[in-house]
Amino acid sequence: MTIRKVLIFTPIAVILFLLQSYFWVPTYEQQSRGNPDRLNEYITASIGDASILNPILSADSASSQINSLVFEGLIDRDEELRFRGRLATSWEVFEEAFFYINESASIPGAGTARAEEVVDFLRKAKKNNKVSDPRLKACLDNIREIGLIPPREFLVIKREKDLKNSKKEIEVKVHGRPPARVKLTLTAVDQDLFKNLTQLLGETYFTSFGGERYVSTDPPVSKEKLAAYAREFVPATEHNPILIFHLRDNVLFHDGHVFDASDVKFTFEAIMNPRNLSPRVADYEPVKAVEVIDPLTVKITYKRLYSPAIGTWGMGILPEHLLNQEALKREALRLGKDPEKFSMRQSGFNRHPIGSGPFVFQEWKSDQYIVLDHFNRYWEGPPNYKSYIYRIIPDPLTQEMEFYAGTIDNYGVQPHQVQRLKNDPTYQSFSGPSFGYTYIGYNMRREPFNDYRVRTALGMAIDVNKIIQYVLYGQAEQITGPFVKQTDYYNHGIKPLPYDPERALELLAEAGWTPNKEGWLEKDGKPFQFTLITNSGNDLRKAILTIAQDSWKQIGIDVRTDLLEWAVFIQERVDKADFDALILGWSMGIEPDLYQIWHSSQTNPYQLNFVSFKNKEADELIIKIRQEYDHDMQVEYCHRLHEIIAREQPYTFLYVSKWTAILDKRIVIKEIDDKGKVIYKKIEPTKTGNYTFYFNKWIKLPEVPTFALEG
Amino acid sequence: MNPEPTLEGPLAPRKTRLQESWHLLKQNGLSVLGLIIFILFFITAVIGLILTSGPDPVFDPSLVRLQEKLRPPLSKPNLETLQPDELPALGVYLFGTDDLGRDTFSRMLQGSWVSLTVGFVAVGISVLIGILMGGIAGYFGQNHIYFDHILMVVLLFAAGALIVVGAPSQGLGLLALGLGYIVYSLWTKRISEKKVLPIWLHVLHKKAFSVDTLIMRIVDIMLCFPSFFLILTVVALLPASIYNIMIIIGLTSWMGATRFVRAEFLSLREQDFVTAARALGVSDFRIIFRHMMPNAIAPVLVSATIGIATAILTEAGLSFLGFGVPPPHATWGNILSDGKRFIFDAPWLTFIPGFAILIVVLSFNLFGEGLRDILNPKLRERY
């Protein structure tokens, strides 16, 4: 009967056909061990795909990882986390400071002075060697040049909200004719310059300047608004830090085009272009101007003191010739799209990037892989690996299996797997502290968290070491404050809170919380009860949630827990400050800028100081730190700030987790010494815990080498 | 149910329906097995609820013993590092411990209740909606909806939307208009049977479509969504909670029940006993619930039994993708998906819940299959 036969034999045939294909598939053995080409490839696995391969537009970690290989910035950080030149060979930082002549103020010993007189006065003071105050002396010695800018006039048009109709905007003409201005060129940035100069010019010389006098508007505006315009356009004093980069000669983009200063300027402009919607605008907002001095020199002027700004120049530099206005227009016309609406976001460049980094983009198959080849004409010499491949494998378990089979070299290994693989002779393992910490934050707007004793007690009741030991398999370190632990901003003198439930109970008793008959803590008949929340999808936080709940139950606190989906968690609870306590993590930059997370001005809804930490001394230090360009001074301020935060315990700082990595032992560093001899070295993480620092020198060998020269 | 008269021998004593069913069920060994496991699971779940809840449960599923993490099944607890009240109730970790040192056996016990609740509530919701919608479509399906009804509903909805969006004045205006129209139409109906309307308003009293069409189109619309994808979307966008998951699974799976009930009602409506009841002046409500529902419920029961199994599987699938029932509730689904990270280190965390789900879902399915056979009169006469 034909129907029956068809129905039975078709599936059998299909299955047999599927099964026979087994004989044509290369086994793992053939792919990884028996394949010599495999040694020249570095394959890493990721759970998610990249989204946009353009360093100024990408915001996700997968894209950033690829971008960091394809593109290169002016500078980066070396083994000690100091800045190191990449596309820039060297750079200098100095300052231009300005102040307006205060025509009405009287200078001690000179009376009211006109512009030229003030300049002469300062020049004289600088020459005078008998300045008593050493700080003033240092300040004056730091001044390289004193100049005068004659009075000028300006007209600016501002768009403002109409007071009567909040939806409409009106134009306000701001007209100003400020007096002459003194320009001081400093050798090094000095945030205390004007404070010191008051010793010479009089206590109120700068504060009594009164910029409103020189500004008028059409139509007239309120007094506060006028003062705001005056602060904006006629500030009594102004710091303009200046950064000059000297660029590396003969650096090529992957298409052979020579890199020069105009690419730097272009990259900056692309970030600031509102049409590009770059997520990095905030980093570059303090920049006043980027000027090309010559093809190998670029000058960046800042509007104000902002020391973390230097680090932002690690941003990958885009090739201007491929993305400028004309190039985009041509692309738009080629694709038949409206050139007016076509922005860099739509450009095909983002899926086929060209940079000047060590690896050249080859191929991207969405949700499968991204292939990069090494760049033969890379200025530092091509990396040893011939290609870098980024595979996307969404399932952690299949990642693990591919790793055992040798078809990937690296994957997001979990702590418990490290524990198991550490002793395996085929693998080498690395770990080091990362740049992020996990904490429990308390909403200090609410009772009883506004009492530091309660916060401290809650912290003491949690055995952080136990969490580290058992939940993280030791892959974490306890932390006491908000700075990156491997930098010197971190104050190692501060001891972590001890695990001491008894002392915690004492502290709580001091704050008025005493156990009732059933053992629950009470104050004025009200039980100690609150809800601890965190986001779902993070197993570690979930575990901490459980442990914290359990630990606090032990001392008689009734804690409820809630796991919320990320977007809801952020938008409904964190942004609106609607929580008692939460578990969250911050990933930090190396720069010690704590303004957004810890400054008291950032406690409004949607701002990041959602625990509402307010401390006057801390506020001052935070401002000082972000204005200080001198490393040692910064460190000093940071240590003091760290102490304050550790004392106040706005967070229970839990731990900074360690990143972990497992690599095949056959992956080593290959170097060629002066005599042309090849040397193999074991991969060692740098002091700051970066094992991929020498990635360009890595290579995989057929056998594990014996490191004879070690020692 | 078996009208065939047998001529030879004495008539067999008449069995009750239940006895007959039981007899039929016994023929099918697998279904009996399914039923037994079903009952066992039910008992376990109830016992699990009792033993794992309360302030001081016998089996504490949330007790964290970090030093005892990932202990294999049947291992003895380490007496030195544990407080006396931290010891597991049976003196051994029957199913081992998980990555936080929680006793997997306690968690499985707790999970059995939660999984059962998820299944039952979700299916309960879907069956309720299904019966309601199917009942209306089947019984009142021939009634028509007039254009003025539609207009009214649109008005009221628009009013509601406007009020929610933040234009209360216009919203209240529309609301008043809608309510006014209702009052007006009730009044015209009550006072004057004759419709005295201007000619252009006659269109309002035209028949738009039948209730049946309306409901079946809603069913069609719902069927247009790929169900797992829809559940996933909604669960991902809503805050994760056990109730949301139950409700969403319920709200996305009522279409089958609706169709069954409607089909049954359509055929039952025409049967003599319904006509007789109607002739006696029995109210619609009573006809539906007393006379028709018991006859229509059979296929719904079968699909509900299988629906519970599907709901448990769906929950497990959601857990796998990270959208399942959030802690502190343990479900078998989330024990399994949490455990899969440790499949090489602690395979029991994957296999115990995996097989538990397999067995329970299998038992529901087999029992449902048996139930279908029992309730299907066509197949019954074969015996």
Next chain:
Amino acid sequence: MLSFIGRSIIQKIITLFFVSIVSFLIIHLAPGKPSQVDPLNPKFTPEMVERFRKEFHLDKPLHVQYLLFYRDLFTGKTASWKDNQPVLRKIWERFLNSLPLFIVGTILTWTLSFPVGIRSAIFRGGFYDRSATFFSYLLISIPGFFFAYILIIFVVNSFHVPVIGMETFGIGDPSWFRWFMDRVWHLLLPSVLGATGGIAVLSRYVRSQMLEVESQDYVRTAMAKGLPPEQVHYKHALRNALLPFVTMFGLILPGLIGGSVIIESIFSWPGMGRMAYEAILARDYPIILTVNFVSAVLVLAGTFISDVLYMVVDPRIRL
């Protein structure tokens, strides 16, 4: 006939319209907003978030957003929020990736189920029937990902061949034949896994349909006449049992999108389901909505095809 088709198409379009409204509302009324801009990144200022909202039209009233979205969709201009790629092209690529899985799975399901189900029906209550029942339910009842893991670990550990992805990674430049066979191999596990559930369900359905038909008089007559049983079962009975399957066959089209999320994630298969899932995670509304819309179109197309087929097959319906 033509009027039936016309009416049916109009009805489907109306349904589609409502589906588009419902799916749009579900996504836009749910709490939580697109997280293209990470609100917890200290570098995102509220102005930036506002600018993103403007760019994506999120600041407009809902009905305007709705019109804008579907206008873009029909003019083919919708672009993913995540990477600015045109949505339709993305979906088409993924569709091509999912297609082989779908085809192999469908062939297996729609061939294997029939002999299994029919045999069960013929030997109702026998050992074969019981074991087939048991195994089909076993396959329905096993959590898909659990089964997939067990299979993967088993295959990898005992045969040492890759099963992840669409092809062996880094296979280099093999002959086209080897390349082809490699792809076929990678199809094996996911498509078989995808088909198991289908086979189990469908074979149960075939069985019950056959049972209905087998008790009919004409089957008895045919048997009594002495026709070979095979011919009776496969020709007389099967033909008449087939009718309801016409409806089901129309409904397999949407299977292209729905149930494959988990399998595709586990096997790193860059298909439709996984793209949809990742879009949900990233709250990439254009992709979610478009996938939803496309799947609704597929469902409606499927029902339409089955309606027409029904009419062709069943003379009673031909009006």
